[in-house]
Amino acid sequence: MRVNRREFGGLLGGALVGNALPALHAQPAGRSFGYCIIGLGRISMDHFMPGVLAGNGVRITGIVSGHRDKAERMAAKYGVPESSIYSYENCDAMRDNKEIDGVYVALPNSMHAEYTIRAAKAGKHVLCEKPMSTSVEDARAMIAACRAAGRKLMIAYRCQLEPTNLRAIELIRSGRLGVVQTIESGYGFNIRAGEWRLNRKLAGGGPLMDVGIYALNASRYLTGEEPKEIAAHSSVIDHDGRFNEVEENVGWTMTFPSGIVASCNTTYGAPMEGFYRVHGSKGVLHAEPAFAYEGIHLRAKFDDGDPIDDLESEHDPQQFRRQAEYFAGCVAKDQEPKMNGEEGLRDMELIARIYSACGIHL
Amino acid sequence: MRVNRREFGGLLGGALVGNALPALHAQPAGRSFGYCIIGLGRISMDHFMPGVLAGNGVRITGIVSGHRDKAERMAAKYGVPESSIYSYENCDAMRDNKEIDGVYVALPNSMHAEYTIRAAKAGKHVLCEKPMSTSVEDARAMIAACRAAGRKLMIAYRCQLEPTNLRAIELIRSGRLGVVQTIESGYGFNIRAGEWRLNRKLAGGGPLMDVGIYALNASRYLTGEEPKEIAAHSSVIDHDGRFNEVEENVGWTMTFPSGIVASCNTTYGAPMEGFYRVHGSKGVLHAEPAFAYEGIHLRAKFDDGDPIDDLESEHDPQQFRRQAEYFAGCVAKDQEPKMNGEEGLRDMELIARIYSACGIHL
Numbered sequence: 001m002r003v004n005r006r007e008f009g010g011l012l013g014g015a016l017v018g019n020a021l022p023a024l025h026a027q028p029a030g031r032s033f034g035y036c037i038i039g040l041g042r043i044s045m046d047h048f049m050p051g052v053l054a055g056n057g058v059r060i061t062g063i064v065s066g067h068r069d070k071a072e073r074m075a076a077k078y079g080v081p082e083s084s085i086y087s088y089e090n091c092d093a094m095r096d097n098k099e100i101d102g103v104y105v106a107l108p109n110s111m112h113a114e115y116t117i118r119a120a121k122a123g124k125h126v127l128c129e130k131p132m133s134t135s136v137e138d139a140r141a142m143i144a145a146c147r148a149a150g151r152k153l154m155i156a157y158r159c160q161l162e163p164t165n166l167r168a169i170e171l172i173r174s175g176r177l178g179v180v181q182t183i184e185s186g187y188g189f190n191i192r193a194g195e196w197r198l199n200r201k202l203a204g205g206g207p208l209m210d211v212g213i214y215a216l217n218a219s220r221y222l223t224g225e226e227p228k229e230i231a232a233h234s235s236v237i238d239h240d241g242r243f244n245e246v247e248e249n250v251g252w253t254m255t256f257p258s259g260i261v262a263s264c265n266t267t268y269g270a271p272m273e274g275f276y277r278v279h280g281s282k283g284v285l286h287a288e289p290a291f292a293y294e295g296i297h298l299r300a301k302f303d304d305g306d307p308i309d310d311l312e313s314e315h316d317p318q319q320f321r322r323q324a325e326y327f328a329g330c331v332a333k334d335q336e337p338k339m340n341g342e343e344g345l346r347d348m349e350l351i352a353r354i355y356s357a358c359g360i361h362l
Numbered sequence: 363m364r365v366n367r368r369e370f371g372g373l374l375g376g377a378l379v380g381n382a383l384p385a386l387h388a389q390p391a392g393r394s395f396g397y398c399i400i401g402l403g404r405i406s407m408d409h410f411m412p413g414v415l416a417g418n419g420v421r422i423t424g425i426v427s428g429h430r431d432k433a434e435r436m437a438a439k440y441g442v443p444e445s446s447i448y449s450y451e452n453c454d455a456m457r458d459n460k461e462i463d464g465v466y467v468a469l470p471n472s473m474h475a476e477y478t479i480r481a482a483k484a485g486k487h488v489l490c491e492k493p494m495s496t497s498v499e500d501a502r503a504m505i506a507a508c509r510a511a512g513r514k515l516m517i518a519y520r521c522q523l524e525p526t527n528l529r530a531i532e533l534i535r536s537g538r539l540g541v542v543q544t545i546e547s548g549y550g551f552n553i554r555a556g557e558w559r560l561n562r563k564l565a566g567g568g569p570l571m572d573v574g575i576y577a578l579n580a581s582r583y584l585t586g587e588e589p590k591e592i593a594a595h596s597s598v599i600d601h602d603g604r605f606n607e608v609e610e611n612v613g614w615t616m617t618f619p620s621g622i623v624a625s626c627n628t629t630y631g632a633p634m635e636g637f638y639r640v641h642g643s644k645g646v647l648h649a650e651p652a653f654a655y656e657g658i659h660l661r662a663k664f665d666d667g668d669p670i671d672d673l674e675s676e677h678d679p680q681q682f683r684r685q686a687e688y689f690a691g692c693v694a695k696d697q698e699p700k701m702n703g704e705e706g707l708r709d710m711e712l713i714a715r716i717y718s719a720c721g722i723h724l
Contacts, residue, residue, distance in 0.1 A: 179599055181611050181631040184546055190643055190665075231593030231614075231719070235621035237541055238643070249543050251623035253613035259597035261613035263625040269543040270641035271665070279632035281552055281600070303633070357593070 051320025134204025178282030212266030413682025496566025540644030574628030
């Protein structure tokens with residue numbers, strides 16, 4: 001079924017929609033949000049699908065894949081009927097599948113736009129992996145398509161829902177860290193040859209597009225501001241065939257309207273645990289790992305008061321479960337996701353500016 | 363006395379000069395290198411002078427200060443005769459003081475050039491604190507003056523002699539870290555109002571000149587390369603009177619000829635322990651504190667092999683002693699210090715470029 005506010009209100013007798021109660025707990029049994037998984041890569045099979053399985057009020061009701069065998073195995077595992085397995089060619093038929101409320105787009109970056117738009121046209125809400133797209137134009141088209149269809153669009157910035165990251169934001173907003181001056185952030189890894197991430201046509205760009213986006217997005221959610229000025233450099237060091245199409249390293253600095261200066265790095269040539277550090281007048285906050293699927297670790301020291309040493313395992317580590325539930329809840333409550341299409345678009349605009357400062361044009 | 367290679371060779375019978383033996387151990391008793399301290403600030407009184415006292419083959423034989431009382435107290439403490447206490451006005455008279463071989467210039471930045479040049483003209487070798495000067499022109503004039511006088515010039519980049527920093531360099535040079543891709547480095551603190559460091563005429567600039575220079579210099583000694591491209595931003599956030607003359611924050615990125623990208627930050631508005639991280643294809647190296655007077659801490663993780671956790675206290679923490687001995691040894695051996703005037707000049711040229719990229723002109 002397609003869930004919109006009016007219908008959902010009807011189901012609930014109009015009483016609970018849009019108020020502060022967790023929407024998913026308000027859903028009658030059997031009315032859980034059905035996700036169709038588009039793309040059976042590692043992030044779908046190892047993370048998102050188990051997250052949905054663990055979640056409340058969410059379930060997997062469809063699969064789109066180019067590998068019928070794999071799709072059938074996953075369908076069996078998650079109780080998806082064979083009739084709800086689609087290929088990339090025939091997936092527009094999900095329009096008539098009332099068990100599918102939304103899709104989870106987990107394809108190579110350059111395919112995000114096409115499948116987001118096709119899903120929206122099929123009347124489905126869209127949870128799309130980051131980076132939202134490989135160009136600003138595509139991002140705008142995705143927003144327009146979802147808006148025209150009256151469907152929600154969310155970008156899978158799971159860190160914005162993750163408790164340890166939220167605690168970091170709260171330490172800043174509450175003034176506990178004093179006046180924030182500088183941020184350092186980065187994320188990278190040493191990539192294996194042959195990954196689709198090295199194919200410009202599929203990936204759109206290199207580490208900036210793939211993992212540098214975490215440092216960029218974190219700089220924005222930590223400050224609550226939009227970067228004003230940007231300067232950047234990129235390089236390729238390893239001429240071993242991996243970096244014929246995308247960059248290997250990017251370093252960039254940004255200033256924010258308040259004057260906060262952020263210096264960031266990303267690489268495909270070396271291990272670099274995702275991290276950020278925030279230097280405020282009253283203390284320092286350091287998250288590392290900051291963006292991992294689990295084990296996020298926040299430490300903070302203050303001029304006065306006890307330090308903080310906060311491991312994600314003390315909270316609930318199920319980031320993908322939380323994300324799946326949150327998006328379903330936004331649909332149920334007809335509430336705009338905080339990580340909506342515009343949020344993704346802003347990163348794409350900034351990524352384009354960073355690349356442009358490096359002399360790379362998307 | 364003025365020590366030059368020929369004279370010193372004579373003293374030693376010509377046998378030991380210029381070979382690999384530690385020059386200071388080769389010095390006959392009583393021929394120790396006499397330092398005249400120019401400027402009795404914290405770094406002189408709390409660090410350099412105790413370092414000389416602990417050192418071998420070095421001693422304090424003169425003092426230049428505007429505070430006669432303080433100078434007399436320190437002279438008594440270090441056994442300096444009253445006749446070897448100078449004011450800023452009459453210090454050129456040290457020319458005739460044969461007990462003074464060299465000077466240690468520890469004045470506000472903008473005075474480094476004048477007193478380096480006056481000391482050189484008085485026939486003394488010069489160990490000058492960082493930043494070498496407040497302009498490229500001054501740095502060149504200092505080099506020229508020392509060269510014309512046939513005297514050594516060293517900039518007090520004590521980290522380049524410090525064992526933990528040297529171990530970091532060795533881990534990189536030996537290939538243990540693989541191919542280096544990116545570096546992050548920074549250093550800062552929350553400055554008190556009223557410090558001379560906030561007076562542009564005395565300081566020349568803000569945190570970049572004062573502590574950011576450590577991150578800049580480290581990026582160079584870690585890579586062994588000179589930055590090619592530079593991009594930078596600066597800001598003032600706290601309009602509380604401290605930053606009427608100098609910047610509060612600077613963030614900058616640099617690329618090196620190999621392609622290494624370094625992203626750096628410095629601040630006068632927040633605590634920021636000096637640090638660097640180096641991401642290589644085979645591992646990550648992290649020093650923090652990296653630039654402190656003691657307690658330097660190096661950690662490294664590798665794809666293969668045991669991690670490193672190396673505290674400076676396991677070595678010899680006396681950085682100022684080592685620096686005083688090293689410079690005296692360079693003079694004795696007529697060996698160019700690795701942190702010579704040209705090394706300081708390169709940082710000044712880069713600082714000028716970073717400021718210029720920020721729209722600040724020295």
